[in-house]
Amino acid sequence: MKTVPTLYEWAGDIQTFETLFETFYDKVLRDDLLGSLFKNMSPDHVRHVAHFVAEVFGGPTLYTEQDQGSHAKMIGEHIGKMLTEEKRQRWLQLLLQTADELGLKSDPEFRSALVGYLEWGTRLAVINSQLTENPMVESEPMPRWGWGETGGPYIPN
Ligand code: HEM
Secondary structure, three states: OOOOOOHHHHHOOHHHHHHHHHHHHHHHHHOOOOHHHHOOOOOOHHHHHHHHHHHHOOOOOHHHHHOOOOHHHHHHOOOOOOOOHHHHHHHHHHHHHHHHHOOOOOOHHHHHHHHHHHHHHHHHHHHHHOOOOOOOOOOOOOOOOOOOOOOOOOOOO
16 A cells, blocks of 8 residues: 655655754845844744644654644734734745745645645734734644645634
């Protein structure tokens, strides 16, 4: 039977994710639209985001275990930030540009899954950034992203 690698395995290793986000945030800090938003970010920010995405993609649980993060904690970082669609698009554009520059895997299947995740994650960041309180409970599991489709629209109970 065919063994399908996780997105993390296909992309490389933890260094792949750390280098991607280090290079990306260098650009973000120099960006006219995003620079001021991130200028006071913690020294751990870049590593935390790299570990978060690596874990979502099926990699080691560094964000939840080593960094003591959770999905709720990550969502909480965006509450009240009042992010705009323009900022979201720039964030996404710079990340995809960085992926190309670094030669991240560029096969259609991987890039489709990557863009799908980033569209989902950045839109959630914008939605949550308009709130004043974190709607997510601490026990909420980490999202998992794979190669497939979203499985349908989000319909609340
Ligand atoms: C898939 C999309 C995204 C992921 C996975 C993500 C992940 C994270 C994580 C893990 C943190 C906490 C870092 C820490 O522990 O220090 C964080 C903070 C933050 N994120 Fe995001 N984020 C995403 C999208 C965005 C977008 C689109 C924006 C803005 C356009 C944004 C703006 C911020 C800001 C301003 C912070 C706080 C920075 C500070 O410490 O001052 N995020 N994000």
